[in-house]
Amino acid sequence: MSYKILAFVESKENKFKSPAFEVVSEANKLASELNTTFEVLTIGNDEVKNDAPILGNYGATKVNFVNLNELNSKSGKSDFVYSQTAFAKVIANYASKNGFNLILLSGSALGKDIAPRISVLLDASYCPDAVDIKIQDGKIISKRPVYAGKSYINLSFNSENIVIGLRPNVFKPVKSGNNSAEVSSVDINSLDIFDVDFSTVVKEIKVSSEKLDVAEADIIVSGGRGLRGPENFNLIENLAASLGAATGASRAVVDAGWRPHGEQVGQTGKTVSPSLYVACGISGAIQHLAGMSSSKVIVAINKDKDAPIFQIADYGIVGDVFEILPALTEEIKKVKSN
Amino acid sequence: MNIIVCVSLVPDSTTKVKISADNKSLDPNGVSYILNPYDEFAVEEAVQLKEKNGGELTAVSFGLDKSKEAVKKAFQMGADKGVLIKPDNENYDSYTVAKNLAEYIKSKNPDIILFGKQSIDFDGLSIPNMVAEMLKLPSVNVVVKLTVDGTKVTAEREIEGGLEILETSLPVVIGTQKGINNPRYPNLKSIMASKSKPIEEIKPTYTGNKTEIVEMALPAAKGSGKILTGGADQVSELVRLLREEAKVI
Ligand SMILES: Cc1cc2nc3c(=O)[nH]c(=O)nc-3n(C[C@H](O)[C@H](O)[C@H](O)COP(=O)(O)OP(=O)(O)OC[C@H]3O[C@@H](n4cnc5c(N)ncnc54)[C@H](O)[C@@H]3O)c2cc1C
Ligand SMILES: Nc1ncnc2c1ncn2[C@@H]1O[C@H](COP(=O)(O)O)[C@@H](O)[C@H]1O
Numbered sequence: 020m021s022y023k024i025l026a027f028v029e030s031k032e033n034k035f036k037s038p039a040f041e042v043v044s045e046a047n048k049l050a051s052e053l054n055t056t057f058e059v060l061t062i063g064n065d066e067v068k069n070d071a072p073i074l075g076n077y078g079a080t081k082v083n084f085v086n087l088n089e090l091n092s093k094s095g096k097s098d099f100v101y102s103q104t105a106f107a108k109v110i111a112n113y114a115s116k117n118g119f120n121l122i123l124l125s126g127s128a129l130g131k132d133i134a135p136r137i138s139v140l141l142d143a144s145y146c147p148d149a150v151d152i153k154i155q156d157g158k159i160i161s162k163r164p165v166y167a168g169k170s171y172i173n174l175s176f177n178s179e180n181i182v183i184g185l186r187p188n189v190f191k192p193v194k195s196g197n198n199s200a201e202v203s204s205v206d207i208n209s210l211d212i213f214d215v216d217f218s219t220v221v222k223e224i225k226v227s228s229e230k231l232d233v234a235e236a237d238i239i240v241s242g243g244r245g246l247r248g249p250e251n252f253n254l255i256e257n258l259a260a261s262l263g264a265a266t267g268a269s270r271a272v273v274d275a276g277w278r279p280h281g282e283q284v285g286q287t288g289k290t291v292s293p294s295l296y297v298a299c300g301i302s303g304a305i306q307h308l309a310g311m312s313s314s315k316v317i318v319a320i321n322k323d324k325d326a327p328i329f330q331i332a333d334y335g336i337v338g339d340v341f342e343i344l345p346a347l348t349e350e351i352k353k354v355k356s357n
Numbered sequence: 358m359n360i361i362v363c364v365s366l367v368p369d370s371t372t373k374v375k376i377s378a379d380n381k382s383l384d385p386n387g388v389s390y391i392l393n394p395y396d397e398f399a400v401e402e403a404v405q406l407k408e409k410n411g412g413e414l415t416a417v418s419f420g421l422d423k424s425k426e427a428v429k430k431a432f433q434m435g436a437d438k439g440v441l442i443k444p445d446n447e448n449y450d451s452y453t454v455a456k457n458l459a460e461y462i463k464s465k466n467p468d469i470i471l472f473g474k475q476s477i478d479f480d481g482l483s484i485p486n487m488v489a490e491m492l493k494l495p496s497v498n499v500v501v502k503l504t505v506d507g508t509k510v511t512a513e514r515e516i517e518g519g520l521e522i523l524e525t526s527l528p529v530v531i532g533t534q535k536g537i538n539n540p541r542y543p544n545l546k547s548i549m550a551s552k553s554k555p556i557e558e559i560k561p562t563y564t565g566n567k568t569e570i571v572e573m574a575l576p577a578a579k580g581s582g583k584i585l586t587g588g589a590d591q592v593s594e595l596v597r598l599l600r601e602e603a604k605v606i
Contacts, residue, residue, distance in 0.1 A: 128499070128514075128516035128517055129516070131482050131498075132486060133486075135483040135484070136487070138487065140490060144567040145483060147481055160571060164480070166368065168576070169575075169576075170374045170383075171576060172573045172574075173570070173571045173572040174568045175569050175571050176568055177565075177566060177569065218525060219495040219497060219525045221521045222524050224521050224522075225521075225522065226519040227519045230518075232518035232519075234518070280536055286370055306370055316603045316605045318599070319584075324584070324586065331579055333583070334583050334595060335583070336588065336589075336592070337584060337588070338588035343589050346592040347595070347596070350593050355606075
């Protein structure tokens, strides 16, 4: 089996950010392991196009650019932001017309939405939420967590085409030099996109707050019922601010109305894998662990030395959050200013 | 309104995962199974749509006999009919499930098809949109608010740091997320009434997985952590460890 890899990357606020670098870096690594080449595909406006050469730093040589306005004009409508059904069709058609049979993309909200459609369009095998991709005897094996991270499976693929979604924040962006990628515009008419492909459109995007979202943060400070009331979450916010972190919460405090649902980490909230997760006054119920156990470094602060959170913590202090959090915030400010 | 809700039976989220001797599956001994929590939101939304618009609600599950429990829970919450698509064994992947659900749904021509956003066993977040693409239907997943007005559909879906407001039309596939509603507790009357409802069994029309599990395993155990027991006095030691050893700050 010979592979030709296509990395689909998204931009955010018209710039490429770490999810794009993660996907390109992994495509670059796989291409060299499989002795093949890879190209990048992206969809955006002119600003995105101007930012595309930066992907060369992570090993991309060619970025194929689809102009979002040209794509949207195929819908016959104008009052919408983008259409995920059309995105799926663009990627599937571009891949099949150009012979790409291994598609990598980020497991972001958009990626998780379009990848199942792409896999059906390409009659492909699909692995969502991959945390590792290996080549064994020339075959691709992809590892993904199941049962909320309590175990994992290694998957092999039966179809000629393969789509793999990469769990965000797990694959490392690897700078391979200071090269600038060549950007090539895709002729929209070559992609066979029609108005029916815009069956679902996004009319508007509402940003919930200016705050960093847990799903995107590299450091998260979370608070639970141990904080005793919503008025004490300034302790969590202050520590988060000193670390440049996002604030998270357990379900207990979200259900109590102390914190917004968007902050909830866990099985019914968000799944996160930051490089540092600080759990404060959180017992570590299995449903909470489901959302954060793949964090690289876990720190627990809890007054109960037997709290389950300590079993998965890399570091921790047994003690009172009301004493420890202010002291910790001060100490971090101190070392950061040095 | 002709409504279909797809429901899945999954191990309770508190299940201690043990691996079977084949190294490819969950050891079912001692596992208790529940209706997938996200599917409860889907059933509730379906029942509310039926209450508002009239019509019929069918709950469908793909799985072995035990999956009837998921359909029964849907009965208790208000589903009218139940269907089990029953394969010969448990070796099926998301594609096979999606393909069979899609074939069944196609034969029924529903106005709306509801799913949970994700099953909590394999966490795929993929079957709703796979089914939608197989049926060439619009879809919105991770929905926290749904409005159906005539054939016009408006949905709010969660994304990183916010919400997307989407517009589409019936027939549509919707995947539900926590927040969309509060699933009802079945009352005694509905529990009793649901007992006599039959579940239609049908054979899969498609077999032929696109992925194979080559291994299932437990994550490598974490080395025991450094837990400091000296309270606030050890804050500077913690920060030192995070800087010098873990190198995360
Ligand atoms: C289907 C289902 C889905 C769920 N999904 C989620 C989910 O997505 N996310 C989630 O988080 N939970 C979820 N839960 C709930 C979960 O089971 C727990 O109830 C919840 O995580 C507990 O939150 P907590 O740790 O804040 O509270 P508690 O369990 O009450 O823990 C509070 C902790 O604070 C400590 N503490 C108290 N005072 C102090 C102090 N002064 N200083 C230091 N420590 C202190 C205590 O020792 C204790 O360990 C779910 C449950 C179910 C059934
Ligand atoms: N075996 C099944 N039978 C019926 N519906 C299912 C089955 N598996 C998953 N689903 C539906 O698809 C949704 C998403 O599942 P998944 O893509 O596996 O995360 C679930 O919430 C269910 O609504």
